[in-house]
Amino acid sequence: MSNERPWLAHYPHDVPAQIDVDAYASVAAVVEEAFGRFRERPAFASFGKFLSYGEMEALSRQFAGYLTGVLGLKKGDRLAIMMPNVLQYPIALFGALRAGLVVVNTNPLYTARELKHQLEDSGAKAIVVLDNFAFTLQEVVGQTHVEHVVTTGIGDMLGFPKGALVNFVLRHVKKMVPAYSLPQAVRFRDALAQGASHPLPQVALGHDDLAFLQYTGGTTGVAKGAMLSHGNMVANMLQASAWIGDLAKPGEEVIITALPLYHIFSLCANGLVFMRLGGLNWLITNPRDMPGFVKELKKSGFTALTGVNTLFNGLLNTPGFAELDFSRLHLTLGGGMAVQRAVAERWKKTTGCTLAEAYGLTETSPAVCINPLDLKDYNGSIGLPVPSTDVAIWSEDNQPLPVGGVGELMVRGPQVMQGYWQRPEETANVLGADGWLHTGDIARMDEQGYVYIVDRKKDMILVSGFNVYPNEVEDVVMQHPGVAEVAAVGVPDEHSGEAVKLFVVRKDPSLTADMLKQFCHDNLTGYKRPRQIEFRDALPKSNVGKILRRELRDEQKSTATV
Structure with missing residues (x-):
């Protein structure tokens, strides 16, 4: 069947069956072309500050100079980046890629346990971390191979006096920066200044060289680094670009980047595809602040938006969203989790733009299937395979x-x-x-x-587009001395699509749900934490003693429909 490729007959008229993978040698070559072609155009915006393609070129060159000229890092060394969507992220990202380093995208919300595993497993030699999360790094950095730490505040690239004011408010008024001590750390702006006197390293990069170690949960309960090469990333960027075709105008697009750039969907679709088009990535640092998000949308003149179902649903339910000017919006792409029909239909009615569902995996850089972008209505499908797939x-x-x-x-x-x-x-x-x-x-x-898609990975729980593997949650919960047995399953949740529910057999009869929730709070990132905990005398098991999560899931479904 794979040889027939029935989908080709149903491709949008201007989408080719194949892409030319050899059009670029590396991701660095893609961004350098964009730097030259769109030098004067704005590339990234955050908190009212704009950086042009020319400024991004200069700043990322300085950062590359710092990584190689000052720190002495070599091609293939791993650099961890632990930041939300702030201007420092793309500067560090492009600097690292131009220096031939491998980027290890690191979720800023990781607990110390999760961070230690990722830094140790990847062998990262350096890390760039936002002040707000540096206290987590402080706990584990001595137990890793990390030799160099660069710290930065949210306001550091916003210019004076705004940047200083933002940093002051976050630290002293909102108390959002827990105290930390990393005596060896260098400030991001100092790193740029030191790197300015070093030349951009001349690194030969090809398709087989690694660009990213993109960590993904594992059925074994331990996050694994998917090795994404420059060839993988260039291919997926070209596949997505071919799919968009003439729908996006070079130098005219404003894409809203609310999903974190450390997430593979946002990284490729927003950070690379729209950069190659000379688009403006409008960074949303905290999309959970929905009223603030709507205010940003109002200022932006947005033409495109990517997101997960929970994000679209949240916007639709935020006062003021329906009154925005949607006249320029012509591309909305949903991925990361299933797009719900009710959300897609309401989105179309409110914005006039079809919410096209796409499907991908960390392991596929990420896009596999995308719906035609001129689709008239939501169709419940994840779309057609992209070119060369x-x-x-x-x-x-x-x-x-x-x-x-x-x-x-x-x-x-x-x-x-x-x-x-x-x-x-x-x-x-x-x-x-x-x-x-x-x-x-x-x-x-x-x-x-x-x-x-008929069923998501058999046991995986999908919370707001993030994979939660029950084994990992169960492994952590079993470390609590009061727990005898545990099973984690996904239950429907109107906000996040699914949420984690624990079924627990107690070892200590005095163990309460609140005690266990606190334990999970200390050891698991927010989206992995259980929303519900139910205590049982026993859990269903197979004849070889394996806990049957499916029975628990089916039981939840039947009680939900009663």
């Missing part, structure tokens, strides 16, 4: 299924990762020698090549 539905014994058959979604294409960092066995479990990647998602394909 093969998709097939396989049975449990790895045989292709006929049209309409339900099985595992398989993907092959130039965007598929090189494998998991230093985990050959886990790589072999999902990536065949023939290039087919097991997604773990259950799907079906219709005659036209549209793909429909």
Whole structure:
């Protein structure tokens, strides 16, 4: 079936079947082309401060000079970036890539346990961290290979006096910067100043060189680094660009970047695809502040927006959103989690723009399928495979299924990762020698090549577009001395799509839900924490003693529908 590619007959008229992967040698080559072509145009905006493509070129060059000339980092060394959407993020990102380093995107909300694992596993030698999260780094940095720390405040790139004022308010008025001590740290602006006297390193980069270690939860409960090469990222950027085609005008787009750039969807779709088009990435640092988000939208003159279902739903329910000027908005892309029909239909009614659903994985850099962007209405599908991509539905014994058959979604294409960092066995479990990647998602394909997700990865919980693997949550909860057994499952949640629910058998009869929630608060990032905890005398098990999460999930579904 994969050879037939029925989807090609249903592509939008200007979308090619194949992309030219060799158009760029590296991600660095893409951004350098944009720097030159759109020098005077604004590239990034944050808190009312704009940086042009020319300024981004100069600042990222200075940062590359600091990384190589001052710190002595070499091609292939890993740099962790632990920041939300602030101007320092793209400067550090592009500086690192131009210096030939491998970027380790790090969620700023990680607990000390999660951060230590990622820094240790990746072997990161340096990290750039926002002041607000530096106290977490302080706890673990001595137990990692990190030799160099660069710290920065949210206001550091906003100019005087605004930047100083923003930093003062965050630190002293809103108390959003917990005290920390990292005596060896260098300030971001000082790093730029020191790097200015060093030349941009001349690094030869090709498709096989690593660009990112993008960490993703694992069914083993430990986050794994998906090795995304320059070739993978260039391919996916070109695939998405080809899909957008003439719908985006070079030098005229304003894309709202509310999803964090450390998330692969935002990184590729907003940070790279729209940068190559000379678009303006309008950074939203805290999208949870919905009234503030709507105020930003009002100022921006936005033409495009990417997000997850919870983000669109949140905007639709925020006063003032429906009154915005949507006359320039012509592209809304939803990914990261299933887009709900009710949200998509309300979005179209409110904005006049179709919410097109897309599907991807960290392991595929990320896009696999996207709906045609001229789609008239929501169709419940994740779309058609993007150019140069093969998709097939396989049975449990790895045989292709006929049209309409339900099985595992398989993907092959130039965007598929090189494998998991230093985990050959886990790589072999999902990536065949023939290039087919097991997604773990259950799907079906219709005659036209549209793909429909039937079930998310069997046990995975999807909270606001972030993967939560029950094993990891259970491993942490089992460390509590009062717990005998635990199972974590996803339950429907109107805000986040799904939320984590724990079923617990107590070892200590005095253990309460509040005590356990506090323990989870201390050891798990926010989206992984349980919203509900139910105590049981026993958990359902298979004949070999394996806890049956599916039974618990089905039980939740039946009680929800009663």
